[in-house]
Amino acid sequence: MSYEHLYGSLGSAPHTNTDSVSVGAAGRPHLSLVPDDFASAPATEDDEWQERALCAQTDPEAFFPEKGGSTREAKRICLGCEVRDACLEYALANDERFGIWGGLSERERRRLKRGII
Structure with missing residues (x-):
C-alpha cells in the first residue's frame, strides 16, 4: 500500500534536506534537518x-x-x-x-x- 498520495515522496518532504545526501557507514543515506546554507553560514x-x-x-x-x-x-x-x-x-x-x-x-x-x- 502506498501512502505517497497522503505524505508525498520521501524526497519531497519539506523538513528534510536531501540536496547533498551522503551514504553513512551502514550504507543508508544520511539525511540532515539543517539546510546546507544554514550549516555553512559564518558565525556572527x-x-x-x-x-x-x-x-x-x-x-x-x-x-x-x-x-x-x-x-x-x-x-x-x-x-x-x-x-x-x-x-x-x-x-x-x-x-x-x-x-x-x-x-x-x-x-x-x-x-x-x-x-x-
Missing part, C-alpha cells in the same frame, strides 16, 4: 559568545535540570563566565523557557522581565 558577532561560554565546555545537563532539580552547579559555573551578560541578553530576547541562562533560571528571568528583581 551576535552568536560568537556561545563559543566562549563556560557551559559549552561542561556537562549541559547541569544547565537543564529536571523539574525540581538543583540549579546550584550551573549558577556557580555562570558566576565565572565572561559571556554571562550576553547569554542572559540572548535568553531574554529569545524568550528561552528552559534552563539556566546568564546565571538565572526561567522563573528568575520572568521576574527580571517583569521588573521584580
